[in-house]
Amino acid sequence: MTDLNTLESDVLAQVAGAADLSALDAVRVAAVGKTGSISGLLKTLGAMSPDERKERGAAINALRDRVQSAITEKKAALETAELDARLARETLDLTLPGPYRRKGSVHPTMQVMDEMISIFADMGFAVAEGPDIEDDFHNFTALNFPEKHPAREMHDTFFFEPKETGERMLLRTHTSPVQVRTMVSQKPPIRIIAPGRTYRCDSDATHTPMFHQVEGLVIDKGIHMGHLKWTLETFIARFFETDAVTTQFRPHHFPFTEPSAEMDVQCDRSGGEIKIGQGSSWLEILGCGMVHPNVLRACGIDPDEYQGFAFGMGVDRLGMLKYGMPDLRDMFSSDSRWLAHYGFSGFAAPNAASGLS
Ligand code: PHE
Numbered sequence: 001m002t003d004l005n006t007l008e009s010d011v012l013a014q015v016a017g018a019a020d021l022s023a024l025d026a027v028r029v030a031a032v033g034k035t036g037s038i039s040g041l042l043k044t045l046g047a048m049s050p051d052e053r054k055e056r057g058a059a060i061n062a063l064r065d066r067v068q069s070a071i072t073e074k075k076a077a078l079e080t081a082e083l084d085a086r087l088a089r090e091t092l093d094l095t096l097p098g099p100y101r102r103k104g105s106v107h108p109t110m111q112v113m114d115e116m117i118s119i120f121a122d123m124g125f126a127v128a129e130g131p132d133i134e135d136d137f138h139n140f141t142a143l144n145f146p147e148k149h150p151a152r153e154m155h156d157t158f159f160f161e162p163k164e165t166g167e168r169m170l171l172r173t174h175t176s177p178v179q180v181r182t183m184v185s186q187k188p189p190i191r192i193i194a195p196g197r198t199y200r201c202d203s204d205a206t207h208t209p210m211f212h213q214v215e216g217l218v219i220d221k222g223i224h225m226g227h228l229k230w231t232l233e234t235f236i237a238r239f240f241e242t243d244a245v246t247t248q249f250r251p252h253h254f255p256f257t258e259p260s261a262e263m264d265v266q267c268d269r270s271g272g273e274i275k276i277g278q279g280s281s282w283l284e285i286l287g288c289g290m291v292h293p294n295v296l297r298a299c300g301i302d303p304d305e306y307q308g309f310a311f312g313m314g315v316d317r318l319g320m321l322k323y324g325m326p327d328l329r330d331m332f333s334s335d336s337r338w339l340a341h342y343g344f345s346g347f348a349a350p351n352a353a354s355g356l357s
Contacts, residue, residue: 105343112319130178138177143256156201171199175215183299212315219308228309257289286313
């Protein structure tokens, strides 16, 4: 049996000496593979006498088992060593600077929102909030949208999958549901603005599927269109920091206001830039009107006692006009060069006393 002992120590030495997984596999194939040295020994059993076969067979099988388990053990050791080496090799220095060493800046939309908040806060408005994911009641029904009325479709609403109850939640199409949330939870007099994100399935140079609005709501005794017009015209003059901006009110329809109007700002859109105070174009920037008596009633306010006005303005569009960006879609394309050009310093916090922009 010395031949078996020699073979065993030979193969075990090769296993121990295998430098990596592929070398180990070569050793395995040469020993216990189909045509390997140990498999070859097993094939010689057929020509032996039964007694010889019994003894020799048991010895060869035991040898094969020992070699096999030595290979398995070595394989596990090599795999662990390989993983350790990879972990050591693949360290990442998180303190290294990134490829673009640009200072962060405030997105124009956030800057414009802060400017709006500071102007309205100065006029005595408080800031109210509501969720981006709304239900049908707050986004439509309480705002006097008739059931199945095409006005619901007009809004290009993003709906969620219906719940088991059949109710479909939606991404709010405007900030007007915050009017409802405020009126059901507060008693008049009310004077709030509600800045936030809004969503509609729409995309071109002046529409993006996600955009920002600032809603306004005033509820008190004896409120009329004159209050609405003064508030908006005063806001526009302060926002653009000039009296030279020309605006126009156009009659319009919203289910939740009566009468309703839209306000446009005169601008020039020739030459790939947008300029105010000149030109022959008008850009619609807000919708407004006197709060519809049905909306007041839906929120538990007596329309014979209280009246109010509301408006909803496009924040991103006002930013385009004020800072001369020609295409709304660029605002949300996350291009760091665009942000470097149009972004604001974090220290330039707008404030009605020290200036806006
Ligand atoms: N919610 C309207 C819109 O998004 C704007 C609006 C708000 C109109 C308040 C009137 C009063 O188009």
